Amino acid sequence: MAELLALSPSRANDFVQCPLKFRFRTVDRLPEPPSPAAFKGTLVHAILERLFDFPAAQRTRETAGGLIAPELERLLERDAEAAELFPDEAARVALRAQADALVGTYFSLELPDRLEPAARESFVSAPLDNGLVLRGFIDRVDVAPGGQVRLVDYKTGKQPKPQYSREADFQMRFYALLRYRTDGELAHTLQLMYLGSGSVKAMHPQLADVERTEAEVLDIWSDITASAESGTWRPRKSPLCGWCHFKPLCPAWGGTPPPAPPITRIAGRDLLAG
Numbered sequence: 001m002a003e004l005l006a007l008s009p010s011r012a013n014d015f016v017q018c019p020l021k022f023r024f025r026t027v028d029r030l031p032e033p034p035s036p037a038a039f040k041g042t043l044v045h046a047i048l049e050r051l052f053d054f055p056a057a058q059r060t061r062e063t064a065g066g067l068i069a070p071e072l073e074r075l076l077e078r079d080a081e082a083a084e085l086f087p088d089e090a091a092r093v094a095l096r097a098q099a100d101a102l103v104g105t106y107f108s109l110e111l112p113d114r115l116e117p118a119a120r121e122s123f124v125s126a127p128l129d130n131g132l133v134l135r136g137f138i139d140r141v142d143v144a145p146g147g148q149v150r151l152v153d154y155k156t157g158k159q160p161k162p163q164y165s166r167e168a169d170f171q172m173r174f175y176a177l178l179r180y181r182t183d184g185e186l187a188h189t190l191q192l193m194y195l196g197s198g199s200v201k202a203m204h205p206q207l208a209d210v211e212r213t214e215a216e217v218l219d220i221w222s223d224i225t226a227s228a229e230s231g232t233w234r235p236r237k238s239p240l241c242g243w244c245h246f247k248p249l250c251p252a253w254g255g256t257p258p259p260a261p262p263i264t265r266i267a268g269r270d271l272l273a274g
Contacts, residue, residue: 002027003265004228006125006133009174012220013167017240020257022224023233024246027260032245034082039075040095041156044102044195045139046071048154049120051112059112064103068096102156102195109193109200118143126181128214131267132221138175148188151175158197168192169203173213176205186210221267228263 004026015022024030047067051059072092076083086092119141127133140152153172160168172190179187190203227233235252249255 002029002261002263004224004263005265005267006135007217007221007224008134008136009171010136012174012217013170015220015224017167017238018236018244019223019227019233020235020250020252021244021246023227023260024249024257027228027233027263028258030246030249034079034085036085036095037156039079039082039085040098040102043068043072043075043095043099044156045121045154046075047099047103048106049139052115052117052120056113056116061104061107064107065100068099068103072096072099105195105198106154106193108198109195115142117141118149124175124178124182126178128181128218130218130221132217133267134174134178134181134217136171136175136178138178144188149179149185150189150191151179151187152191152193155192155194156196157194159192159194159199159201165201168201170213170216172203173205173209174217177210177213177217180210225266228266231260233260 011022011026014025025032047064050067050071051064054063072095076086086095117140120139122138122141123135124138125133125135138151139154142150142152144150151172153168153175155168159165172192176187176190179185186207187205190205192201194201235250237252241247241250241253244250247253247255249257251257
């Protein structure tokens with residue numbers, strides 16, 4: 001049995017992209033093998049988080065480079081499946097080189113010795129009026145001397161063209177909504193750092209943007225609720241299907257999905273009780 005009680009920006013984006021993909025991940029909780037690109041992103045995020053453990057004067061390019069090998073080994077020891085992606089030293093050397101290049105790009109975008117983050121890898125959770133809980137991890141929270149708040153997210157890929165930027169933009173607006181719902185504070189800046197292209201995208205949300213995002217989230221949740229109550233999770237074909245692990249199970253591609261487990265509760269409402 002499954003419960004749908006909370007929503008993260010990644011799961012909301014899953015549903016918008018393909019309701020059946022959302023079902024496989026969130027309702028069925030089908031396992032997915034790790035991907036080299038996702039693991040590389042995890043590694044770089046870990047390095048940049050760990051960098052701020054050092055005093056400001058020690059947050060140098062050399063310090064960050066020195067973190068790559070030990071962080072890689074720590075993550076591989078923790079995840080046996082990921083270790084299988086990089087089974088020999090040649091594969092790990094290549095991965096370390098890719099991570100080093102991305103870390104080098106980070107230093108071309110900002111000076112970490114001039115920053116004192118208020119939070120790193122911050123888990124934030126807040127309820128909406130309908131009982132739905134929003135949650136997410138924010139890579140970094142900066143607070144300026146004047147009190148302005150900046151929410152920062154690292155991306156190890158390249159900055160997408162504007163027509164493909166919806167998911168990342170929605171993610172940051174979702175974080176701004178979370179922040180506002182948590183403490184009534186409107187973030188001054190939402191910053192996406194694209195290490196793959198060496199570019200930064202900054203947004204300055206207004207209260208109307210936060211309210212629009214909440215309305216968008218509620219619309220997505222209403223569609224999720226309708227799918228759960230009807231048991232209908234429609235596949236949505238797109239060019240992204242080629243990268244979907246669940247493609248062999250998708251009826252849009254000739255597959256047969258397994259029976260979905262029954263959903264007992266949605267945002268605190270007992271479905272079995274009607």
